[in-house]
Amino acid sequence: MKNKKIKMARVELDLSQEQLAEIVGVTRQTIHLIESGKYNPSLKLCVEICRALNKTLDQLFWED
């Protein structure tokens, strides 16, 4: 299950996966794997992604 929300928020800020990765302090692959739903990031990383993209956990990571 892909996470389209992150990708959308990222593209909206005109950031590449690599730029987001740098801001957040992880590798590009980590961002890619999260966006493509291949795994299960840590809470800390989720929060850092949220801060980088001006969103909250519920906005990016909550599924109904």
Add this chain to the structure above:
Amino acid sequence: MKNKKIKMARVELDLSQEQLAEIVGVTRQTIHLIESGKYNPSLKLCVEICRALNKTLDQLFWED
């Protein structure tokens, strides 16, 4: 940095750490470590805790 919000939500539902752990499918120690802020759970586990406690990610895991 302790996570008091989880503990409060848990106690409000009259669940012990062990009961919550069982619902969520982890060990009691994992719940304890998360409540006492000793580490950094996975997103999946956070979501499961939220569902067990009828809260959202922002309510339990977001710090301003």
Add this chain to the structure above:
DNA sequence: ACATAAAGTAAAATATATTTTGCTTTATGT
């Protein structure tokens, strides 16, 4: 004071997130 449930603590073992590297594919501009 005693018994018992719940919570705190810790070390070693295991599972899995994350990194590193490198290659391939897709999108975009000229």
Add this chain to the structure above:
DNA sequence: ACATAAAGCAAAATATATTTTACTTTATGT
């Protein structure tokens, strides 16, 4: 069509979350 940036993919190595076990401490009821 070509060049280049961005994204997808994958295997091996490393870091760290989670389990397991066992013991200690704190809370609560009788």
